[in-house]
Amino acid sequence: xxxxxxxxxxxxxxxxxxxxxxxxxxxxxxxxSRDKHDSRxxxxxxxxxxxxxxxxxxxxxxxxxxEKPARKLERVLQIGKAYAPRSAENVAxxxxxxxxxxxxxxxxxxxxxxxxxxxxxxxHHLSHAASAFYVSPxxxxxxxxxxxxxxxxxxxxxxxxxxxIVPRREIRYPHSLGLLYSTLTxxxxxxxxxxxxxxxxxxxYGTPRFRAELDQLIALHEDGSFxxxxxxxxxxxxxxxxxxxxxxxxxxxxxxxxxxxxxxHSDIASSxxxxxxxxxxxxxxxxxxxxxxxxxxxxxxxxxxxxANSKIVARAGFEKVFIQPAAGDDGAAMGAALxxxxxxxxxxxxxxxxxxxxxxxxxxxxxxxxxxxFGLKFExxxxxxxxxxxxxxxxxxxxxxxxxxxxxxxxxxLGGRSILANPCLPDMKDILNARVKxxxxxxxxxxxxxxxxxxxxxxxxxxxxxxLMTPRVRPERxxxxxxxxxxxxxxxxxxxxxxxxxxxxxxxxxxxxxxxxPVVINTSFNxxxxxxxxxxxxxxxxxxxxxxxxxAIGPFLVSKV
Amino acid sequence: MVENVTESTGxxxxxxxxxxxxxxxxxxxxxxxxxxxxxECSGEAVDPLSLY
Numbered sequence: 001x002x003x004x005x006x007x008x009x010x011x012x013x014x015x016x017x018x019x020x021x022x023x024x025x026x027x028x029x030x031x032x033s034r035d036k037h038d039s040r041x042x043x044x045x046x047x048x049x050x051x052x053x054x055x056x057x058x059x060x061x062x063x064x065x066x067e068k069p070a071r072k073l074e075r076v077l078q079i080g081k082a083y084a085p086r087s088a089e090n091v092a093x094x095x096x097x098x099x100x101x102x103x104x105x106x107x108x109x110x111x112x113x114x115x116x117x118x119x120x121x122x123x124h125h126l127s128h129a130a131s132a133f134y135v136s137p138x139x140x141x142x143x144x145x146x147x148x149x150x151x152x153x154x155x156x157x158x159x160x161x162x163x164x165i166v167p168r169r170e171i172r173y174p175h176s177l178g179l180l181y182s183t184l185t186x187x188x189x190x191x192x193x194x195x196x197x198x199x200x201x202x203x204x205y206g207t208p209r210f211r212a213e214l215d216q217l218i219a220l221h222e223d224g225s226f227x228x229x230x231x232x233x234x235x236x237x238x239x240x241x242x243x244x245x246x247x248x249x250x251x252x253x254x255x256x257x258x259x260x261x262x263x264x265h266s267d268i269a270s271s272x273x274x275x276x277x278x279x280x281x282x283x284x285x286x287x288x289x290x291x292x293x294x295x296x297x298x299x300x301x302x303x304x305x306x307x308a309n310s311k312i313v314a315r316a317g318f319e320k321v322f323i324q325p326a327a328g329d330d331g332a333a334m335g336a337a338l339x340x341x342x343x344x345x346x347x348x349x350x351x352x353x354x355x356x357x358x359x360x361x362x363x364x365x366x367x368x369x370x371x372x373x374f375g376l377k378f379e380x381x382x383x384x385x386x387x388x389x390x391x392x393x394x395x396x397x398x399x400x401x402x403x404x405x406x407x408x409x410x411x412x413x414l415g416g417r418s419i420l421a422n423p424c425l426p427d428m429k430d431i432l433n434a435r436v437k438x439x440x441x442x443x444x445x446x447x448x449x450x451x452x453x454x455x456x457x458x459x460x461x462x463x464x465x466x467x468l469m470t471p472r473v474r475p476e477r478x479x480x481x482x483x484x485x486x487x488x489x490x491x492x493x494x495x496x497x498x499x500x501x502x503x504x505x506x507x508x509x510x511x512x513x514x515x516x517x518p519v520v521i522n523t524s525f526n527x528x529x530x531x532x533x534x535x536x537x538x539x540x541x542x543x544x545x546x547x548x549x550x551x552a553i554g555p556f557l558v559s560k561v
Numbered sequence: 562m563v564e565n566v567t568e569s570t571g572x573x574x575x576x577x578x579x580x581x582x583x584x585x586x587x588x589x590x591x592x593x594x595x596x597x598x599x600x601e602c603s604g605e606a607v608d609p610l611s612l613y
Contacts (some may be wrong), residue, residue: 121612169600171598171600
């Protein structure tokens with residue numbers, strides 16, 4: 001049984017193929033179109049998934065869409081009516097897309113895929129829940145999804161057992177933790193639905209001295225739910241501004257885009273982060289109390305908040321937590337396909353460790369002609385020689401583009417499309433931010449560490465293969481890896497296993513042999529504002545356009561001199 | 562294989578479904594003094610063929 005899952009029409013369009021209950025391919029459309037957060041019909045991602053699975057569309061048993069377009073339209077119309085007339089412009093802006101794209105999803109799918117089989121519609125948060133639970137290592141689990149908004153729900157709690165997911169309760173729009181975070185992201189002069197992680201990074205530089213003010217934005221209830229103080233918010237009727245003049249009276253003037261970041265901005269970010277952590281821990285604690293499961297699955301955009309995730313792990317009472325690494329709407333394409341496969345088509349689950357390396361890969365025969373076409377100087381090496389050479393170069397302070405195997409599904413680069421550097425050099429963070437990534441100086445870099453060495457360097461209980469946890473760097477190790485130790489002493493760590501990523505593991509091991517430190521800086525292979533590279537040409541262009549010193553692409557090591 | 566991933570031909574909106582949604586419905590906005598925002602789920606299975 002082959003099911004194609006699709007998400008599009010809002011942001012981060014994606015496709016995924018599930019065959020006989022197993023995810024075999026998934027990718028975001030932006031990686032092919034090179035348009036970041038591309039929301040259009042994911043034709044190229046679908047094409048890739050079909051190729052990877054060896055299928056034509058006539059071999060598909062079903063196509064599953066990630067949400068209910070009519071219910072979303074209902075929400076926009078009802079909220080628009082409730083806030084009329086000031087909502088008129090907002091409704092008018094959304095209406096054409098909701099009608100022509102949203103209500104015609106089935107027609108579009110049938111036309112563009114020439115598909116005559118069943119087209120199924122999941123629900124937005126159910127897709128998130130399915131994306132986490134069905135690929136988790138748990139036979140049964142509590143499930144929590146938190147994001148901006150789906151159809152009506154902004155947060156849901158489910159119980160999962162075997163192939164069944166049962167929705168239990170939900171918090172509905174306009175009460176949304178994700179939109180609260182996005183509203184303050186806009187207030188701090190960053191882009192909504194894009195820069196929330198920057199606010200999380202900025203938070204570490206501040207103190208939560210605005211917490212009392214932010215507590216006025218939200219009432220936390222004993223059962224873990226919350227009610228927003230809506231007069232401070234404008235997103236119900238004004239998606240451009242997100243916040244009302246009341247917010248400015250509460251917090252002072254907002255930061256304009258491009259304006260320098262002050263201590264006050266860091267302190268607001270810190271206060272927001274602390275509030276978010278408390279809400280997330282409250283929700284999870286109530287869920288633990290309500291359902292009694294020892295396991296928790298998390299998804300939805302707020303699950304990208306790795307600092308809050310770590311607080312949930314530490315405080316909410318669950319023994320094991322699994323977070324879907326593609327927690328946003330891209331991952332919902334996977335969730336829709338899994339939901340249809342297991343729930344509607346009765347395919348069995350295969351419980352094991354989830355792998356995010358689900359995107360395209362390129363052979364040496366495909367890569368070499370591109371290097372020649374770009375006139376690059378390169379040499380071919382076997383795996384062991386490549387790892388030793390790259391480790392030596394990293395140890396000497398060079399910055400490496402690392403393009404190996406399949407591309408990651410989800411926003412984190414995990415050793416497939418990564419930029420690697422030496423975390424022991426104190427100025428490496430500034431070098432990468434200024435000369436390679438062209439991004440804000442306050443942004444931290446993440447470490448990748450061998451699983452065996454993780455506990456020596458980080459206060460981490462277990463593994464963190466998807467960079468969704470931020471343990472403290474052990475104080476005695478912080479001076480050894482200054483470029484990955486954030487201002488608050490934590491690091492968004494990736495643990496790398498020999499079994500699942502043998503080449504990347506061997507590289508880190510070789511770096512450990514060369515430097516004494518089995519940890520490398522691992523940041524996504526892209527520059528600010530662009531999607532992570534997908535194909536060899538993308539990688540070569542990024543390599544040529546930045547101060548990346550060497551490119552390790554397939555078996556080839558490329559230098560600029 | 563992938564050659565049948567084609568460009569959209571476009572189509573008209575399903576006007577009946579839209580018209581039904583335009584019927585006035587009381588907005589589900591909160592009132593002051595609430596002690597929970599949870600809405601219990603109905604337990605009904607998702608209709609996989611419905612857009613609503």
